[in-house]
Every structure is written in structure tokens, then in C-alpha cells.
Amino acid sequence: MFAQVLFSGLALGSIYGLVALGFAVVFKATDVFNFAQGMFAVCGAYFAVTAISALDLPFGLAILFMIAACATLGVLAHIFLIQPLAGRSMLAIIMVTIALSIVLRAGIEIFYGPQGRVLTTPLPSGVIRIGDLRISQLHLIAALTSWACMAIFGAFFRFTSVGLLMRATADGHEAALVSGVNVNAMNRLAWAIGAVLAGIGGLFLGQLQIVSPELEAIGLLALPAVVIGGMQSIPGAIIGGLLVGLIAQFAGSYISPKSTDIVIYGLLLLILMVRPWGLLGQRELGRV
Amino acid sequence: MTQNSFTRSNDRSLRPVALSVALTLAAGLTTFSAHAQESPADGVHADRVDWGILMDMSGPTASSQSVWVRGFQDYAAKVNEDGGINGRELNLLVEDNRFDAATDKIAFEKLVGQTPVIAISGMGSSVSQVALADTIKNGKVPVIGTYTPTKALSEPVSPMVYNGFCGYRQQAEAGVGYMVEKLGLENPKVMTVAIETAGGQEYAQFVADAVAKYNGTASSTTMKVTAADVTPQVQQIMSEEPDFITIYGIENTAILTMKTLAQYGLETPAFGITYLGTPSVYAALGAEAGANYNFISCFTPGGADDAEGNAELVAYAAEAGNADLSGNINYVAGWVAGQLAAQALEMAGENPTRESLVAALEGGFTVDSKGLAAPIVFTPEDHTGPQVLKMFSYDYDNSAFTADGDYADYEKYTKPAE
Amino acid sequence: MTRPLLEIDALHMRFQGIVALDDVSFSLDEGKVTALIGPNGAGKTTMFNCVTGMYRPTDGAIRFAGETITGLKAHRIARHGIARTFQNLALFSGLTVLQNLLVGAYLKGSSGLLQGMFRTGATRTEEAEAEAQAREILAYLGLDDVADAKPSQLPYGQQKRIEFGRALMQKAKLILLDEPMAGMSKTEKAAMTALIQRVRAEMGMTFLIVEHDIPVIMDVSDKIVVLDFGRKIADGDPRAVRSDPAVIAAYLGTDE
Numbered sequence: 001m002f003a004q005v006l007f008s009g010l011a012l013g014s015i016y017g018l019v020a021l022g023f024a025v026v027f028k029a030t031d032v033f034n035f036a037q038g039m040f041a042v043c044g045a046y047f048a049v050t051a052i053s054a055l056d057l058p059f060g061l062a063i064l065f066m067i068a069a070c071a072t073l074g075v076l077a078h079i080f081l082i083q084p085l086a087g088r089s090m091l092a093i094i095m096v097t098i099a100l101s102i103v104l105r106a107g108i109e110i111f112y113g114p115q116g117r118v119l120t121t122p123l124p125s126g127v128i129r130i131g132d133l134r135i136s137q138l139h140l141i142a143a144l145t146s147w148a149c150m151a152i153f154g155a156f157f158r159f160t161s162v163g164l165l166m167r168a169t170a171d172g173h174e175a176a177l178v179s180g181v182n183v184n185a186m187n188r189l190a191w192a193i194g195a196v197l198a199g200i201g202g203l204f205l206g207q208l209q210i211v212s213p214e215l216e217a218i219g220l221l222a223l224p225a226v227v228i229g230g231m232q233s234i235p236g237a238i239i240g241g242l243l244v245g246l247i248a249q250f251a252g253s254y255i256s257p258k259s260t261d262i263v264i265y266g267l268l269l270l271i272l273m274v275r276p277w278g279l280l281g282q283r284e285l286g287r288v
Numbered sequence: 289m290t291q292n293s294f295t296r297s298n299d300r301s302l303r304p305v306a307l308s309v310a311l312t313l314a315a316g317l318t319t320f321s322a323h324a325q326e327s328p329a330d331g332v333h334a335d336r337v338d339w340g341i342l343m344d345m346s347g348p349t350a351s352s353q354s355v356w357v358r359g360f361q362d363y364a365a366k367v368n369e370d371g372g373i374n375g376r377e378l379n380l381l382v383e384d385n386r387f388d389a390a391t392d393k394i395a396f397e398k399l400v401g402q403t404p405v406i407a408i409s410g411m412g413s414s415v416s417q418v419a420l421a422d423t424i425k426n427g428k429v430p431v432i433g434t435y436t437p438t439k440a441l442s443e444p445v446s447p448m449v450y451n452g453f454c455g456y457r458q459q460a461e462a463g464v465g466y467m468v469e470k471l472g473l474e475n476p477k478v479m480t481v482a483i484e485t486a487g488g489q490e491y492a493q494f495v496a497d498a499v500a501k502y503n504g505t506a507s508s509t510t511m512k513v514t515a516a517d518v519t520p521q522v523q524q525i526m527s528e529e530p531d532f533i534t535i536y537g538i539e540n541t542a543i544l545t546m547k548t549l550a551q552y553g554l555e556t557p558a559f560g561i562t563y564l565g566t567p568s569v570y571a572a573l574g575a576e577a578g579a580n581y582n583f584i585s586c587f588t589p590g591g592a593d594d595a596e597g598n599a600e601l602v603a604y605a606a607e608a609g610n611a612d613l614s615g616n617i618n619y620v621a622g623w624v625a626g627q628l629a630a631q632a633l634e635m636a637g638e639n640p641t642r643e644s645l646v647a648a649l650e651g652g653f654t655v656d657s658k659g660l661a662a663p664i665v666f667t668p669e670d671h672t673g674p675q676v677l678k679m680f681s682y683d684y685d686n687s688a689f690t691a692d693g694d695y696a697d698y699e700k701y702t703k704p705a706e
Numbered sequence: 707m708t709r710p711l712l713e714i715d716a717l718h719m720r721f722q723g724i725v726a727l728d729d730v731s732f733s734l735d736e737g738k739v740t741a742l743i744g745p746n747g748a749g750k751t752t753m754f755n756c757v758t759g760m761y762r763p764t765d766g767a768i769r770f771a772g773e774t775i776t777g778l779k780a781h782r783i784a785r786h787g788i789a790r791t792f793q794n795l796a797l798f799s800g801l802t803v804l805q806n807l808l809v810g811a812y813l814k815g816s817s818g819l820l821q822g823m824f825r826t827g828a829t830r831t832e833e834a835e836a837e838a839q840a841r842e843i844l845a846y847l848g849l850d851d852v853a854d855a856k857p858s859q860l861p862y863g864q865q866k867r868i869e870f871g872r873a874l875m876q877k878a879k880l881i882l883l884d885e886p887m888a889g890m891s892k893t894e895k896a897a898m899t900a901l902i903q904r905v906r907a908e909m910g911m912t913f914l915i916v917e918h919d920i921p922v923i924m925d926v927s928d929k930i931v932v933l934d935f936g937r938k939i940a941d942g943d944p945r946a947v948r949s950d951p952a953v954i955a956a957y958l959g960t961d962e
Contacts, residue, residue, distance in 0.1 A: 183781065253523040
């Protein structure tokens with residue numbers, strides 16, 4: 001049972017890590033604590049459902065459609081909600097992201113109805129058995145893809161010129177502006193990346209589970225993941241995601257399925273009390 | 289209640305306050321009832337009777353409850369097209385509970401005190417049903433045709449409550465009995481997978497009782513109604529290895545459970561409660577996972593047989609633009625609840641009141657659903673409602689529900705032990 | 707006669723009734739060092755913010771190399787060739803010294819945002835060129851041995867020079883220095899003065915400097931513009947300005 005739970009925890013934790021990475025990118029770039037990140041994941045799942053079931057696109061195109069739609073959503077959110085509030089208090093901006101998530105949820109319920117949707121993709125859904133251990137191929141693919149995405153975006157920030165400009169912008173808006181960096185474009189790009197990462201996570205969550213607005217709760221596990229890992233730390237977000245996945249599965253299996261929230265948010269509180277800058281964050285950078 | 293807590297107080301200085309509060313309350317009540325008599329009493333108008341429905345039209349349970357309401361509404365529309373009941377239209381007033389016990393209570397009081405209505409159907413949320421049970425039993429407005437049969441409301445038998453949905457005890461007994469027999473089990477190991485509601489708890493207990501009859505062992509696991517990940521629950525199934533599982537919940541949680549089982553390559557047979565027997569559940573599961581999934585029901589989905597009532601329902605649903613709902617068990621249940629309501633109102637006579645309605649039903653009656661369910665018999669001692677069930681599965685090749693046997697074959701499972 | 711590099715023409719800046727700049731006009735000649743001085747609250751920083759596009763002036767015009775740049779966005783103005791350093795350093799703390807300079811370079815590149823997201827052949831060549839250039843500038847500034855350090859690990863004087871280097875990397879034609887001597891030791895001040903003079907002499911760079919250290923200003927400037935309460939009260943070569951009664955009054959607080 002231990003190995004089984006470990007596998008599920010790592011697989012789901014990888015997806016949480018991906019969504020949390022998107023959250024951290026947005027936070028680092030624009031200082032916005034985006035409560036709509038969970039809903040972005042849900043939107044990704046619904047975009048995929050729309051592309052596959054309603055538009056009948058082949059799987060590859062459907063993924064591209066989903067990525068484009070998520071990126072657009074992120075950019076629009078930045079242009080119409082975040083940018084006009086530049087310079088306002090963090091609280092006002094947080095309220096806006098909460099409002100955004102409520103509006104998105106209501107929109108989905110109106111447009112798609114309360115009924116959950118099923119996402120059918122050509123990804124393999126079989127099981128690999130190693131002794132007693134059952135490795136679900138879908139979980140495995142979700143985990144591997146999440147890691148690939150994390151590696152790609154890590155390389156993007158590290159090795160490309162736009163990645164460098166984004167890091168510079170995140171460091172200081174004013175300095176970036178006078179250096180000629182189009183700060184708004186960089187911030188929009190950050191929101192697009194944040195939404196796309198959430199969307200990819202949502203795609204897998206929607207396929208492993210069912211596509212319904214309730215996936216938001218899983219998407220929002222990115223928040224404790226990021227706080228536990230360290231708000232300003234990209235590796236922290238990933239580690240935080242993995243930890244949350246493992247904790248959720250171990251607590252659910254060894255204590256009780258009801259205990260997962262208590263354990264996760266208990267750890268969150270503990271971290272906030274003894275190490276508010278998170279496991280991998282840097283003390284002087286802790287802004288919360 | 290308010291008065292009691294005041295008079296029990298030891299503080300003498302509170303007495304005058306308590307008195308004035310009591311007087312104000314009494315004065316308020318008097319004016320209120322005087323006012324109430326000006327509007328048509330008990331929701332009975334010259335040309336229509338107002339009848340309340342309390343269900344979740346939004347929120348996580350809306351996907352099944354709103355379909356039930358559509359079935360009820362369509363049956364009422366049919367009755368009204370045929371001239372109504374004793375010359376009056378059956379006018380349904382639907383209040384949305386929004387899966388929220390507080391909203392439920394406000395909506396309930398609105399239907400009782402303000403609107404007013406002659407009777408209420410639905411009460412879809414088991415949580416608020418339990419909370420309101422005493423209010424309903426001691427009140428004046430009968431609840432006729434419930435969507436969820438909780439113990440708190442239906443036991444002991446009350447002249448104010450008539451259930452309109454397959455009882456949990458009967459679902460557990462028929463389902464467990466059928467599975468044990470079909471799988472040829474001795475000492476069966478059974479697991480209930482339920483959502484965290486009052487109904488879920490009751491159901492798990494009924495399953496445990498039913499399993500005990502076969503010297504088996506029962507366990508249970510729960511999930512939130514809004515669950516989106518049930519891996520821990522499936523881990524539990526994996527480690528306990530039950531012979532079969534039974535699912536109590538909403539469509540989403542049923543699909544989630546069966547899908548996750550399939551992802552881990554588990555082929556544990558499962559049966560769901562009646563609510564979970566919808567075409568969309570089977571469509572979502574797909575032929576592979578769907579093959580392990582049955583549901584126990586006291587209603588026959590539209591199109592599953594050629595009974596007179598079934599044909600009527602399918603035809604009317606198509607006419608009303610709800611053709612896609614006729615195969616949904618919740619739509620059928622709503623339709624049958626409509627039959628129950630219509631019959632009850634007819635029995636209340638030419639000039640019905642809440643009182644005459646309650647009095648008319650007291651001696652017992654039988655609802656003939658024309659084959660959509662076994663005859664539903666209410667006696668002064670038994671208001672359980674539909675009691676005979678059978679197991680259904682889905683034939684993916686022909687896109688149709690199929691029943692295993694007849695209702696009569698299942699009576700042995702639900703007959704009380706002599 | 708050549709046209710001035712930067713022309714400030716009847717600039718007004720009002721914030722909700724407060725007049726920060728009131729009809730200020732002056733110009734900068736190419737290859738010269740101009741100082742902008744005045745008591746606190748005179749409008750020097752507001753002027754910087756107008757020129758760099760952080761503020762949009764209420765009225766008036768700013769022309770740079772013959773083009774009107776009034777009201778352009780800050781990053782556009784930077785790309786026109788106006789760089790700036792800040793009083794309280796504005797370096798990218800998460801990046802190395804070399805990367806801090808590279809930020810200024812990538813904007814000139816022909817490859818767009820989308821190409822910059824992937825490492826195409828063209829961007830690779832461009833990036834290699836930019837890096838070579840950045841290393842050259844670091845060597846010029848005597849920072850070549852700290853290229854891979856984080857700015858925060860370096861002494862203040864060196865950090866100032868990184869900012870300076872970033873401006874050079876932008877291939878700016880005009881650099882605005884906001885109190886470049888603030889918080890510096892005597893030796894550091896001398897080094898900074900030497901650097902400004904060297905860059906001006908060897909690259910023909912134009913400077914606009916806000917600085918409180920009057921001796922340094924007298925030493926380094928070709929021209930001084932004096933602001934007081936948002937108005938220009940003097941404009942001329944250092945010696946003339948120093949003996950201007952209006953300037954003395956403003957600095958000593960005497961009534962006019």
C-alpha cells in the first residue's frame with residue numbers, strides 16, 4: 001500500500017506543482033496573489049472538452065486550442081483587471097481575482113450546465129503492474145508531462161532572452177521600464193504562462209477525474225503548495241506541489257479521506273508561523 | 289422557544305422584558321394570521337392550486353434534482369392540459385435551495401407562510417430535511433412526494449409526510465441481495481462509497497444491516513459532494529478488496545469513483561443508488577468501466593420497457609422538448625411524484641385545504657404509475673412510498689437500459705423478516 | 707548650427723492643483739554635460755520623470771533628436787535612446803552583473819518577442835554579439851572580473867557603475883543621472899566624475915545630471931539649469947549661474 005500511495009501522491013503532486021508553478025510565475029512577475037488560478041485550471045479542462053467534443057478537433061490541435069485559449073484568458077485578465085488596478089492595495093487586487101474566479105465559475109455553469117463533462121483523449125489508460133503496485137498509465141503520463149513542462153519553462157526563464165527580460169521585469173518594474181523593457185507585455189506574458197500552466201494541469205485533472213467546476217478545489221491546492229514551498233521561489237512551487245500531493249494521498253489513505261484538508265492547511269499554518277517565507281523562499285524576499 | 293428560555297431565566301429583572309417580548313410576538317402573530325386570511329387560504333385559488341417544490345436548482349446536486357423538477361413539471365403540464373384537478377390547475381412554485389440548508393429553511397418558510405402553498409414536494413437536500421423534520425411533522429403543510437427519503441422525516445410514520453422516492457433501506461436490501469445472489473457470494477465483503485451527507489450515513493448503515501443478513505462484513509468510505517479527487521478512497525478499495533461496492537452520491541462522484549477504479553485497473557462490481565442511473569453517467573463511464581456498473585431503482589427509465597405509463601412519459605417528454613431526459617431516472621421519479629401529487633390533490637375534494645388534504649390521505653391510498661414503478665401503496669402505518677426495486681444496467685450496443693427480471697422477483701429481498 | 711539633442715519646450719506638470727513644473731524650457735547640446743539643480747521640491751525629479759515617460763506632462767513638448775517624444779510610453783522613450791540611472795539604485799537583484807547589462811541589449815535586437823522565446827539561429831547570433839559587447843563594456847568600466855556576481859554582493863560604487871553600464875548597453879544617446887554621487891565617498895565621487903568625463907570624451911555621450919554636490923557639478927558640467935518651485939530661474943554656464951542673484955536667493959532662502 002505504501003508504494004501505491006507514494007505513486008499516486010507523486011503523480012498528483014506533479015500536477016499540483018505545475019499549477020503552482022504558474023501561480024508563482026504570476027506572483028513573481030506582478031505581485032498578484034491570484035485566487036483565480038484554480039479556476040484557470042478548470043477553464044483549461046473545459047477548453048479541452050470544447051475542442052475535443054464540440055469542435056471535434058484532433059487531439060494535437062485540441063491541445064493547441066486549449067493552450068491558445070488559456071493564454072488569451074490570462075492576457076485578458078491582466079489587461080482588463082490587473083493593469084487598471086496597478087498601484088492599488090494588494091487586498092483590492094486579491095478581491096478582483098476572487099471575483100474573477102466566481103465569475104468564471106458562474107459562466108461555466110451557465111454555458112456548460114451543472115453536469116460534469118468527460119474528457120476523452122487518445123492517451124493510454126491502461127495499468128502497469130509491478131507486483132502489487134498498480135501504475136496507472138494516465139497518472140504516469142500526467143506526471144511526466146508535468147515534469148517536461150516544468151523543465152521547458154525552467155529552461156525558458158534561464159536560457160532565452162525573453163526569459164531574462166521577464167526575470168528582470170519581475171525584479172523591478174521601474175528599472176525594466178527605463179531599460180526599454182515593455183513591462184506590460186512582459187506581465188501579460190507572465191499571466192499567459194500562468195494560465196497555460198494551470199490549463200495543462202486542468203487538462204490532466206479533468207482527464208483523471210471529471211471536468212466540473214469542482215476541479216477548482218484541486219487547482220487551488222496550488223496556493224498552499226506555493227506558500228509552503230516559498231512564494232518567490234520557482235523550485236519552491238514545484239516542491240510545494242509535490243509535498244501537497246504526497247500529504248493529500250498519505251493522509252487520505254492512512255488517516256482518513258476527510259483528514260487531507262486538515263493536514264494540508266495545518267501544515268500551511270505551521271509554515272506561516274515558523275517560516276513564513278516558505279521552505280525554499282529567501283527570508284529577505286518574503287513579502288507576505 | 290423564545291418564551292421558554294426567557295421564563296427559565298433566573299434573573300428576575302428579565303421578566304418584564306420577557307413579557308413584553310411575548311406580547312409583541314403574540315400581537316405580531318395575530319396581525320400575521322389576520323393578513324394571511326385575506327389572501328387565498330392554503331394556496332387554493334378559484335382557478336388554480338399553488339403547490340410548492342423545494343429542490344436544488346443550482347449547485348452540485350442540481351444536475352439530478354433539476355431533472356426531477358422537469359419531470360414533475362411536465363406531468364403537471366399534462367394534467368393541466370387534460371383539464372386540471374377538480375377544475376383547478378396544478379400550479380407549481382419551485383424554490384431553489386442552492387444546496388444550502390439556510391436557503392432551504394428560508395424557502396420552506398416562504399412557501400408555508402407567505403406564498404402560501406397547499407403542500408410541498410421534493411425536499412431534495414437530506415441535510416435540511418433532517419433539520420426541518422420536526423417543523424414539518426408539527427406543522428400544517430404536508431410534504432407529499434419527497435426526493436430523498438431520510439429516516440428523520442419518514443420515521444415514525446407521520447400524517448404530514450409521504451415519501452415519493454425509492455427508500456434507502458429497500459435500495460440497500462434489494463441491491464445487496466441481488467449482488468450476493470448474482471455473484472454467488474458467501475460472507476460477502478461490501479464497501480459503501482458515499483458522499484458526506486445525512487442520507488449517505490443512513491444508506492451506509494442500511495447496507496451494513498443488509499450485509500449482516502448474509503453474514504458478511506461491511507465498511508464504508510466517504511467523499512465530499514464536491515470531490516474532484518477520490519484516489520484515497522480508491523486506495524482504500526484496493527487495500528480492502530471488497531466483493532462489490534455500492535455508491536451513494538451524485539452523478540459526478542459516481543463517475544469519479546468508477547473512472548478512478550478503471551484507471552487503476554480494478555474491476556470491482558458496483559451498483560449505484562437510483563439517482564445514479566442516468567444515461568449521462570453511462571456515457572461518461574464508457575463501455576469498459578460501465579460494464580461493471582449497475583443501479584438499483586424503483587422506477588423504470590423511459591424507453592426501457594413498453595408499459596403504458598412509460599410510453600406516455602416518453603411521448604410527452606418528446607412533445608415538451610425534453611426527449612433527452614426521458615431516459616433519466618430522475619425525470620421519471622419527478623413524473624411519478626407528479627402522479628402522486630395529482631392523485632393526493634384529487635382525493636382532497638372540490639374545495640381542498642391543507643387540512644382536508646391531510647385528512648383525505650390518512651386512510652391510505654395507492655398510486656398507479658401505469659408501470660413506471662410497481663404500485664405505490666401507502667397505508668396508515670407505512671408511508672415509505674415505492675418499495676419494490678430492480679437492478680438495471682446499460683446496453684451500450686443498443687443505447688438502452690435493461691432490467692434484470694421483474695419488480696416481483698426482487699420482493700424477496702425487501703420483505704421484512706418474519 | 708546643429709539642433710540641440712533634447713529640447714524641453716514650455717513644459718507644464720500639474721498634480722491635482724499642485725504645480726510641479728511651470729513653463730520650463732531648456733535644451734541640451736549633444737556631447738555636453740548639463741546639470742539640473744535646485745532646492746528640494748524644485749521639480750528636478752518630476753522633470754526626469756517627464757523626460758523618461760514615467761509621467762505624461764500636462765502641457766508642453768519634449769523633442770529628442772528632432773522627434774517629439776512627449777507622452778510616449780517609458781519603454782518606447784528608452785528605445786529612442788534615453789537611459790536613466792536612479793538615486794536609489796535600480797538593478798535587477800536576481801540577475802548577474804552581465805545579465806543586468808544584457809537586459810539593455812535585447813531591446814535593440816531585430817528578433818521579436820516570439821522569436822525571443824525560442825532559441826532560433828538568428829537570436830543565438832544576436833545573443834552572442836550582445837554578450838561580447840556587454841563584456842567589452844564591463845571591461846571598460848573595470849567590472850570584468852565581477853561579471854558573474856550578483857550586484858548585491860558588490861560595493862556601492864561598483865553597483866552604480868553597473869547601472870551606468872546598462873545605460874551604455876542600451877546604446878543611449880542621452881543618459882539621465884539622478885544624484886549619481888549620493889552616498890559616495892570622496893574617492894568614489896572622483897572615480898564617478900572621471901567616468902562621466904571619459905564617456906563623454908570617448909563616446910560623445912550627452913548627460914543630464916541632477917546632483918546636490920555643487921562642487922562636483924561645477925567641475926563636471928558644461929551648463930547648469932536651475933529650478934525653483936517648478937520654475938526655471940537660471941540657465942547658463944557654471945560661472946554665470948553661480949553668481950546669479952536669483953540662484954543665490956533660492957539656495958539661501960532670501961526673499962526676492
